[in-house]
Amino acid sequence: MSNLSYIDENNGAWQTFLAQIDRVAPYLREDLQDYVDTLKRPKRALIVDVPIIMDDGKIQHFEGYRVQHNLSRGPGKGGIRYHQNVELSEVMALSAWMTIKSAVLNLPFGGAKGGIRVDPRKLSTRELERLTRRYTSEIAHIIGPQKDIPAPDVGTNANVMGWIMDTYSSGQGHTVTGVVTGKPVHLGGSLGRVKATGRGVYITGCEVAKKINLKVDGAKVAVQGFGNVGSEAANLFHASNAKIVCIQDHTGTVFNENGIDVPGIIEYVAKNQGVAGFIGATKIDDENFWDVEMDIVIPAALEGQITVERAERLKAKMVLEGANGPTYPEADDILTRRGVTMVPDVICNAGGVTVSYFEWVQDFASYFWSEEEINERLDKLMIKAVADVWDCATKKECSLRTAAYILACERILEARKERGIFPG
Numbered sequence: 089m090s091n092l093s094y095i096d097e098n099n100g101a102w103q104t105f106l107a108q109i110d111r112v113a114p115y116l117r118e119d120l121q122d123y124v125d126t127l128k129r130p131k132r133a134l135i136v137d138v139p140i141i142m143d144d145g146k147i148q149h150f151e152g153y154r155v156q157h158n159l160s161r162g163p164g165k166g167g168i169r170y171h172q173n174v175e176l177s178e179v180m181a182l183s184a185w186m187t188i189k190s191a192v193l194n195l196p197f198g199g200a201k202g203g204i205r206v207d208p209r210k211l212s213t214r215e216l217e218r219l220t221r222r223y224t225s226e227i228a229h230i231i232g233p234q235k236d237i238p239a240p241d242v243g244t245n246a247n248v249m250g251w252i253m254d255t256y257s258s259g260q261g262h263t264v265t266g267v268v269t270g271k272p273v274h275l276g277g278s279l280g281r282v283k284a285t286g287r288g289v290y291i292t293g294c295e296v297a298k299k300i301n302l303k304v305d306g307a308k309v310a311v312q313g314f315g316n317v318g319s320e321a322a323n324l325f326h327a328s329n330a331k332i333v334c335i336q337d338h339t340g341t342v343f344n345e346n347g348i349d350v351p352g353i354i355e356y357v358a359k360n361q362g363v364a365g366f367i368g369a370t371k372i373d374d375e376n377f378w379d380v381e382m383d384i385v386i387p388a389a390l391e392g393q394i395t396v397e398r399a400e401r402l403k404a405k406m407v408l409e410g411a412n413g414p415t416y417p418e419a420d421d422i423l424t425r426r427g428v429t430m431v432p433d434v435i436c437n438a439g440g441v442t443v444s445y446f447e448w449v450q451d452f453a454s455y456f457w458s459e460e461e462i463n464e465r466l467d468k469l470m471i472k473a474v475a476d477v478w479d480c481a482t483k484k485e486c487s488l489r490t491a492a493y494i495l496a497c498e499r500i501l502e503a504r505k506e507r508g509i510f511p512g
Contacts, residue, residue, distance in 0.1 A: 100177050100178065100181070100392075101177060101178045101180075101181035101182070101391045101392065101413050102177040102178070102180045102181040102184075104181065104391070104392075104413055104416060104417060105180075105181045105184045105185065105413070106128055107417040108417065108489070108493060109124065109127050109128060109493070109497070111417070111490060111493075112490055112493035112494055112497055115484060115486065115490065115494045116494065116497055116498060116501070117498060119505070120497075120498060120501040120502065120505060123501040123504050123505055124497075124501065126158070126160075126500075126501065126504050127158065127184070127187070127497060127500065127501070130155050130156065130157045130158075130180050130183060130184070131156050131157060131158055131159055131198075132155070132156040132230065133153070133154075133155045133156075133176065133179075133180065134153065134154045134155070134227060134230060135151065135152070135153055135176065136151075136152045136153070136154075136223065136226035136227060137149055137150075137151065137152075137226075138150040138151070138152045138204060138219060138222050138223045138226060139222065140215065140218040140219050140222055141218065142215055143212050143214060143215055150204050150205060150206050150219060150223075151204070151205045152202070152203065152204040152205075152223045152226060152227070153174070153176055153179045153201075153202055153203050153204075154179075154200065154201075154202040154227045154230060154231070154236070154238075155176075155179045155180050155182075155183040155200060155201055155202070156183065156198065156199075156200045156230065156236055157180070157183035157184045157186065157187045157198065157199040157200065157201075158184075158187040158198045158199055158500060158504075159198040160198060160500055160503040160504045160507060161190065161191060161196060161197065161198055161499065161500060161503045162190075162195075162196040162197045162198055163197060163198065163232075163233070163234050163235050163236055163237055164183075164186075164197070164198050164199060164200025164231075164235065164236035164237065165186055165190055165195075165197035165198065165199065165200060165236075165237050165239070165441060165444065165445075166182065166183055166186040166199055166200040166201040166202070166238070166239065166241075166441075167182075167201060167202070167238065167239045167240055167241025167242075167244070167270075167440075168201075168202040168203060168204075168238045168239070168240070168241055168244050168248070168252075169182070169201070169202070169203035169204075169241040169242045169243055169244065170203065170204050170206050170207075170208040170216075170242070170243030170244050170248075171203065171205070171206070171207070171208075171242050171243050172205060172206065172207040173205070174203035174204060174205045174206075175205065178203070178391070179201045179202065179203050180201075181391070181412075181413060182201035182203075182241075182391075182412055182413075183199050183200050183201035184199055185199065185412050185413060185433065185434060186198075186199030186200060186201060186441065187199025187496075187500060188434045188492070188493060188496040188497070188500075189433070189434045189435075189437075189438045189441055189496075190441060191495070191496035191497075191499045191500050192434050192435050192438065192473055192477070192492050192495055192496045193435070193438050193441070193442055193469055193470075193473050194473075194499070195441065195442065195445045196445075197237075197441070197445065200236045200237075200238075201241075202227065202238055203241070204219065204223055206219065206243075208243045208244075216248070217251055220248050220251040220252060220255070221251055221254075221255045224251070224252045224255040224256055225255060225259075228255070228256055228259055231256065231267060232256075232264075232267055233264060233266035233267055233448070233451075233452075237266065237267065237268060237269060237444070237448060238252060238267075238268050238269075239268060239269045239270040239440070239441075239444050240270040242315075242390070245270075246270060246271055246272045246277060246282070247272070249268040249269070249270050249271035249272075249277075250271050250272050250275050252267070252268050253265065253267055253268050253271055253275060253276075256268075265451040266448055266451040266452060269281065269443075269444035269445075269447040269448055270282075270440075270444060270447070271447075276447075276450075276451050277447060278443055278444075278446055278447035278450055278456070278457075278462060279456070279457070279458065279459040279462055280443055280459045280462035280463055280466070281440075281443045281444065281447060282316055283316070283320045284439040284440050284442065284443035284444075284462075284466060285316065285317045285320070285410070285437050285439045285440035286316060286317045286318065286319065286320025286321040286322075286323075286324065286388075286410070286439070287320060287321075287324065287439050287463065287466065287467075288436065288437060288438055288439020288440070288442065288466065288470050289317065289320075289321040289386060289388070289408050289410045289436055289437060289439070290320075290321050290324035290325060290328075291439070291466075291467055291470045291471065292408065292431055292435055292436045292470055292473075292474050293321075293325070293384065293386075293406070293408045293431060293436070294328070295470075295471055295474040295475075296406065296429060296431050296474060296478070296488075297384075297406065299478060300405070300406065300429050302383060302384075302405055302406060304325065304328050304329070304330050305328060305329040305330070306329060306330065306331065307325075307330045307331070307383040307384055308330070308331050308333045308381060308382045308383045308384070309322070309325050309330050309331065309332050309333065309382065309383065309384045309385075309386065310332075310333060310334040310335070310336075310377065310380050310382040310384070310385045310386070310404070311332060311334070311335050311336070311385075311386045311388060311410075312335075312336045312337075312377060312385070312386065312387045312388060312389050312393060312411075313336070313337060313386075313387065313388035313389030313390075313410065313411060314335055314336075314337040314353075314357060314362075314363055314388075315337075315388070317388040317410045317411070317437065317440075318335075318337075318386060318388035318389075318410060319350075319354050319357070321386055321388065321408070321410060322335065322350050322354075322386070323350050323351070323354065325384075326347075326350035326351075330384070331346070331347035332347055332348045332350050333345055333346075333347060333348065333380060333381075333382060334348075334372075334377060334380045334382065335348060335353065335363050335369070336363070336374060336377045336389075337357075337362055337363050337389070338362060339361070339362025339363055339364035340362070340363060340364035340371060340374065341363075341371065341372050341373065341374050341376065341377050342363050342364075342366050342369035342370065342371055342372070343369055343370050343371075343372045343376075343380060344368060344369040344370065345381075348366075348368060348369050349368045352366075352368055353366050353368065353369070378398045378401050378402055379401055379403070380403070381403055382403055382404045383404060383405050383406065384404055384405070384406045384407075384408060385402065385404040385406075385407050385408070386407075386408045386410045387407070387408075387409060387410060387411050387414035387415070388410030388411050388437075389411050389414070390411055390414070391411060391412055391413035391414055392413065392414065392416065393411070393414040393415070394407070394414055394415040394416065394419045394423075395416055395419055396416065396418050396419050396422060398419065399415075399418075399419035399420075399422040399423050399426075400422060402423070402428065404428060405428060405429065406428065406429045406430075406431065407423065407428060407429070407430045407431065408431050408436050409430070409431060409432055409433035409436045409437060410433075410436065410437050411433065411437070412433050412437065413433060414433065415430065420487070420489065424487055429488070430487060430488060430489060431488060432488055432489035432492050434489075434492050434493070434496065435470075435473050435474060435477055435488075435492050438470070438473065439466055439470060442466055442469055442470070443462060443466055446462055446465060446466075476495060477491045477492045477495060478491070480492075480494055480495055
C-alpha cells in the first residue's frame with residue numbers, strides 16, 4: 089500500500105479536528121466559552137446516492153457528501169474531492185478546517201466540503217461528467233453563491249467545476265458563475281487560481297523562515313504530493329535557489345541529494361502522470377522519505393501522514409502543511425518538543441481559498457483582475473496572516489497552530505454570539 093493512502097490509526101481526521109478544538113478552548117475569551125461546542129457540530133451534513141449509467145450501459149451507484157460545518161461568518165466555502173477513500177467523517181473534518189482557514193485569513197466565508205467515494209482514474213471523461221452532473225443535482229438545494237460555493241480538491245479540476253456551474257445554472261434558468269470557484273477562466277474563473285495554494289505555501293514558508301533565521305537559499309526541501317500544490321511550491325522554492333532533494337507522489341519516491349531539476353520533473357509528470365521513472369533522481373522506498381536529510385518538508389498529499397513514529401524520525405527544521413490535516417496532534421507535540429517549527433495548514437495552504445474569494449468577488453462585479461494583481465493581493469493577505477499568527481503565538485506563548493486557532497475561533501464564535509441563537 090502506498091504511504092499516501094489514508095492512515096486511520098484509530099484516530100481519524102474528525103477526531104484530529106476535535107482534539108485541536110479541545111486544545112485551543114482554554115485560550116479563548118471567557119465570554120465565548122459557552123459557544124465552543126458550536127465548532128464541534130457541523131451545521132448540516134448531506135449524504136446522497138449518485139447513480140449513473142456507465143459507458144457499458146450498466147447502472148453504478150456512488151456515495152456523495154456535502155457538509156457545511158459553520159456559516160456564522162458567511163456562505164460555506166470548500167472543495168469537492170473525488171477519491172476512493174472519501175467518507176463522511178473525513179469530509180466533516182475538511183469542512184471544519186475550511187471554517188478555521190477562512191477565519192484566520194479573515195475572509196467572509198464559513199466552512200464546507202464535499203466529496204464522492206470514487207477513483208476518478210477508473211472512469212471515462214463521459215462517466216465523470218455524468219457523475220458530476222448527477223451529484224450536483226442532488227446537492228443543488230444547499231449550494232449557491234450566497235449559500236455554499238464549491239471548488240476543486242483532490243481528484244477534481246476546473247473542468248469538473250464547469251460541469252457543476254452549468255448543471256446548477258440550468259436549474260436556475262440563467263448563468264450563475266459565482267456558484268463555484270476554480271472554474272475555467274473563460275467561464276468566469278480567476279487568473280492565478282490553479283497555482284494559488286502552492287504559492288501560499290511558499291509565501292508563508294518564506295515569512296516564517298525569516299523569523300526562525302532559516303535561509304531559503306540553499307535549503308534542502310522534501311515534497312510529498314506533486315499535484316497543483318506540491319509542484320508549484322517546489323517550483324517557487326527551486327526558483328529561490330532551494331534544493332528540492334526528494335519528491336513523493338502516488339507512483340513512488342525519487343531522491344537527489346544535489347537537488348532535483350524541478351521544471352524537468354514537472355514536465356515529466358505532465359507526460360507520465362507521476363514521478364516514478366524520472367531519470368534525474370534515484371528511486372527510494374516510500375517510507376524512507378521521512379528519513380531524508382532536509383531543512384523543510386512540505387506534506388502536500390492527504391491527511392494523516394505525519395504519525396508519531398514519523399515525527400520522531402523527521403529531520404526537518406520546518407514543516408509546511410500543504411495538505412489539510414497531515415499531522416496527528418500527538419505527532420504535533422513531538423515536533424514541538426524537538427524544536428521543529430510547524431506552519432499549520434489553516435494558514436499555510438490558505439492561498440487557494442483566498443484566490444477563490446477573489447474569484448467570487450470578481451464574478452459578482454463582472455470585472456476581472458490581472459494575474460499580477462491577484463498575486464499581489466494574495467501575498468499581502470498571506471503575509472498579514474502570518475504576522476498576526478506569529479504575534480499571537482508570541483503573546484500567548486503557544487505554537488503557531490494554537491495561535492491560528494485562537495484567532496480563528498474567536499472570530500467565528502464572536503460572530504455566533506453576536507448573531508444570537510434562534511429562537512431566543
